[in-house]
Amino acid sequence: MPRRPARAAKGEEARATRDRHPAAASPRRRGRTTVAMPTVRIPRDGDDAVIEVDGRQVKLTNLRKVFWTSLGVTKGDLLQYYAHVAPGLLPHVQDRAMVMKRYPNGAEGAFFFMKRAPHPRPAWIETCAIEHASGNVIEFPMVQDLASLLWVVNLGCIDLNQWYARCDDVDRPDYLHFDLDPVEGATFAQILEVASILHETLDGFGMANYAKTTGSKGVHVYVPIVRGPTQKDVWAFTKALAFELARSHPRLITAEYRRAHRPRGHVLVDYNQNAWGRTLASVYSVRPQPRASVSTPVTWDEVARGIAIDDFRIDNVPARLAKLGDLWSPLLDPHRRFDLASLTAGQRASK
DSSP states (O other): OOOOOOOSSTTOOOOEEEEOOGGGOOOOOOSOOOOOOOOOOOOOSSSOEEEEETTEEEEEOOTTOEEETTTTEEHHHHHHHHHHHHHHHHHHHTTSBEEEEEOTTOTTSOOEEEOSOOSSOOTTOOEEEEEOTTSOEEEEEBOOSHHHHHHHHHTTBSSOEEOSSOTTOTTSOSEEEEEEEEOTTOOHHHHHHHHHHHHHHHHHTTOOOEEEEOSSSSEEEEEEBOSOSOHHHHHHHHHHHHHHHHHHOTTTEEOOOSGGGSOTTOEEEEOGGGSTTOOOOOTTOBOSSTTOBBOOEEOHHHHHHOOOGGGSBTTTHHHHHHHHOOTTGGGGOGGGOBOHHHHHHHHHHHO
């Protein structure tokens, strides 16, 4: 993943520019909880097709290619899933650089990462050009609407991996997060226990916090914040909190980033994913797991009662989203953002 950009002078920040096609602006859904089902249907009677989405021609390929052999789930099924969940998904990824993780041969096949938006591409694909420490400027695609979402997924992207900061200021994220992962020997029940501990801790700071399954092995916990602190500031805060949790619960939690030093049977509170340029699978992302599990928002009551990763899959998440709405819509509400700058300033003043 990319490194934090070098600074030519104190206070200088990463430069990013966006290429915005005039027709690419799409309505932003801020704070909405209801989700309407789409009218777009992915063709199933051929391998390739061109469909019209909001006046744009989207070319889809290899629609009958099987992406999950044991399930019989095809690339066309994957595209249809994303068409179904797009109203809930899109507000969480819009205006952010997208790292493409491509699985050309499906979930069981090899994958590769791709950062630069490929050529040729439709003129309506917006990009975010970010300068890196090497001086390289990488032009990432952005998923702004259903057409661009289907275009990215058609490249073989099973899950979506967007930047934490928006393109207009790639140094300053609008959320912080913790990635809870099992160390060898740990159970998912322990993951949920740690999630509840973290939830209580963040509540104690007055931070609204929201959970989702990773769709793989763990749980993600996100906190929406007021933009201001740099990605490095956010990383430092999450690191300090992760190590404090490890000190308070030494038999359950570790914050040790070195894999070989992590104690068996513990849960890793991974703060390092808050580093500049890192990504995590987005909300509503399908994961390349045996049952096509989905990274799904869950309530804290569900966490307390007990859930399993495979409770949320490509075949049932669209119905859950339609029934419950987007449980993560509060992350989009500017009035629910925590002012992390005031907290860190207060901590510095008390030292």
